Amino acid sequence: MSAIGHPCDKCGEDDWHSVTKPFERAQCACGNLPVATMPGPQTDFVLSKAAHPAYLGGRGSAKTVAGILKMWTFVHEHPGSNGAISFPVYGDIETIFLPEMRKFFGELEGTEWVYLEKKKQLVFPTLNCRAFLLSAEEPDRGRGLNISWFWMEEVGIGGGHKHLFFILQPALRQHGDDFTDYQGWITSTPKVDKPWLKQIWDEGIHPITGDPIENRDRYPIFEARTVDNPCLPASIREGLVKEWAGSRMALQELEGKFISVEGLVYPELREDIHLRAPHEDIEFIATVGGLDFGDASPTALYEIKMDRSRKVWITREFYKRSATDDDWLNVVAEWNLPIVLCDPSASQEDILSWRMRFNINIQPAMAARDRQERGRLWRTRLQVREDGFPGLYISPDCPFLWNEMINLAHYIPKGQEEPQKSVFAPGVNDHGYDAGAYGMSYFERGYIGRPQKTIELVKV
Numbered sequence: 001m002s003a004i005g006h007p008c009d010k011c012g013e014d015d016w017h018s019v020t021k022p023f024e025r026a027q028c029a030c031g032n033l034p035v036a037t038m039p040g041p042q043t044d045f046v047l048s049k050a051a052h053p054a055y056l057g058g059r060g061s062a063k064t065v066a067g068i069l070k071m072w073t074f075v076h077e078h079p080g081s082n083g084a085i086s087f088p089v090y091g092d093i094e095t096i097f098l099p100e101m102r103k104f105f106g107e108l109e110g111t112e113w114v115y116l117e118k119k120k121q122l123v124f125p126t127l128n129c130r131a132f133l134l135s136a137e138e139p140d141r142g143r144g145l146n147i148s149w150f151w152m153e154e155v156g157i158g159g160g161h162k163h164l165f166f167i168l169q170p171a172l173r174q175h176g177d178d179f180t181d182y183q184g185w186i187t188s189t190p191k192v193d194k195p196w197l198k199q200i201w202d203e204g205i206h207p208i209t210g211d212p213i214e215n216r217d218r219y220p221i222f223e224a225r226t227v228d229n230p231c232l233p234a235s236i237r238e239g240l241v242k243e244w245a246g247s248r249m250a251l252q253e254l255e256g257k258f259i260s261v262e263g264l265v266y267p268e269l270r271e272d273i274h275l276r277a278p279h280e281d282i283e284f285i286a287t288v289g290g291l292d293f294g295d296a297s298p299t300a301l302y303e304i305k306m307d308r309s310r311k312v313w314i315t316r317e318f319y320k321r322s323a324t325d326d327d328w329l330n331v332v333a334e335w336n337l338p339i340v341l342c343d344p345s346a347s348q349e350d351i352l353s354w355r356m357r358f359n360i361n362i363q364p365a366m367a368a369r370d371r372q373e374r375g376r377l378w379r380t381r382l383q384v385r386e387d388g389f390p391g392l393y394i395s396p397d398c399p400f401l402w403n404e405m406i407n408l409a410h411y412i413p414k415g416q417e418e419p420q421k422s423v424f425a426p427g428v429n430d431h432g433y434d435a436g437a438y439g440m441s442y443f444e445r446g447y448i449g450r451p452q453k454t455i456e457l458v459k460v
């Protein structure tokens with residue numbers, strides 16, 4: 001067909017044909033079909049020069065191969081560079097890694113790459129590169145290494161990965177300061193129960209300090225969906241997608257999204273029912289603010305309104321990590337909130353000082369003091385009533401709250417199926433949830449229609 005300016009490794013000719021299956025790539029006239037990355041996230045991930053790119057995708061979305069091709073590209077571009085590859089368990093080397101290596105580079109085994117089983121090393125003799133093979137079950141084995149790159153495979157499975165990541169990150173020092181291409185990448189199905197993973201790549205929060213990550217370009221995500229891998233049989237791409245249609249399982253396992261799949265607290269929440277902005281004509285009879293203070297976790301403040309039919313609307317959101325008092329006080333002023341109900345654990349002193357200094361009506365939400373009560377408040381409101389409508393709407397202007405609510409999950413102890421209803425799962429954000437409950441408790445206290453200050457009768 002045509003020359004592409006690159007002679008074939010096999011026959012030395014420059015005469016290529018374009019073949020379309022399983023995805024478009026050039027095949028030499030001699031029949032040689034070189035390994036190529038798939039267009040889309042796999043290619044972008046392999047080409048990424050960011051410090052810590054993450055290839056996050058559903059089952060069969062070509063994660064393992066993405067990691068392998070990135071490693072292959074890296075060592076060829078940087079001869080003499082050692083690295084580390086980690087797996088959830090050592091057994092994965094034999095069952096997952098080597099079969100895929102052999103599928104792509106099988107004919108080069110023994111010459112271009114050698115697996116040393118006893119030493120747990122992968123050697124690239126002509127490139128003078130070595131990869132130390134680690135298991136996340138023994139993260140401390142990563143200590144002391146001097147490497148230029150690492151790849152952590154399936155960091156969502158099992159434990160030890162977070163520890164290992166923070167051991168490998170400072171091990172990127174093999175060539176000292178002169179080398180600028182140090183890289184450590186990860187491949188995984190996103191798992192919300194691995195808070196560090198979600199924090200670093202999805203939320204941009206450093207799991208050690210709790211501070212926002214300043215240079216988020218260092219941690220890009222390459223999202224991949226199962227359906228986009230043309231190398232998979234249609235039975236998986238189409239069959240599973242149909243069978244799991246729209247389920248949360250499908251969102252995590254096929255779409256590669258960070259969501260809670262098990263132990264959901266409010267599975268009844270539905271976008272078409274509960275997520276709604278108030279129509280212009282709606283008349284409100286009361287407005288209140290709900291506030292929860294955060295430090296490393298976000299501070300959340302909501303504007304909550306009640307309409308004539310006694311339905312509650314959560315209309316505005318302030319949601320910020322490392323927020324100062326000034327931040328939320330300004331919002332209270334801007335929204336002109338007549339009353340704010342806040343976390344009842346706030347000190348009486350603080351509350352008094354805010355009232356005096358800023359002239360705002362802020363009170364502790366005593367009625368929503370305990371966890372169960374907050375759960376009850378939300379549950380009663382979310383329930384769809386006889387008229388076919390729920391007692392509460394969340395506006396699309398409150399995206400963080402919506403995201404918190406649909407992902408709120410109970411903790412499920414390892415090896416068990418039943419969630420522990422008294423504890424939320426690790427990594428679950430609940431500040432918007434709490435703030436909402438504090439605010440809503442206002443409407444449960446019979447405040448409406450009564451004067452805000454009660455008159456005390458004194459015996460004369």
Ligand SMILES: Nc1ncnc2c1ncn2[C@@H]1O[C@H](COP(=O)(O)OP(=O)(O)OP(=O)(O)O)[C@@H](O)[C@H]1O
Nearest residue numbers: 036037038058059060061062063064065066231232
């Ligand atoms: N660039 C490529 N060229 C040819 N085939 C590919 C390529 N990338 C992936 N594949 C094939 O697609 C299939 C799925 O890839 P892979 O095993 O990497 O997916 P995965 O996301 O790791 O799957 P799992 O979720 O099961 O771990 C495999 O058969 C693999 O060989």
Ligand SMILES: [Mg+2]
Nearest residue numbers: 063064065096
């Ligand atoms: Mg895999």
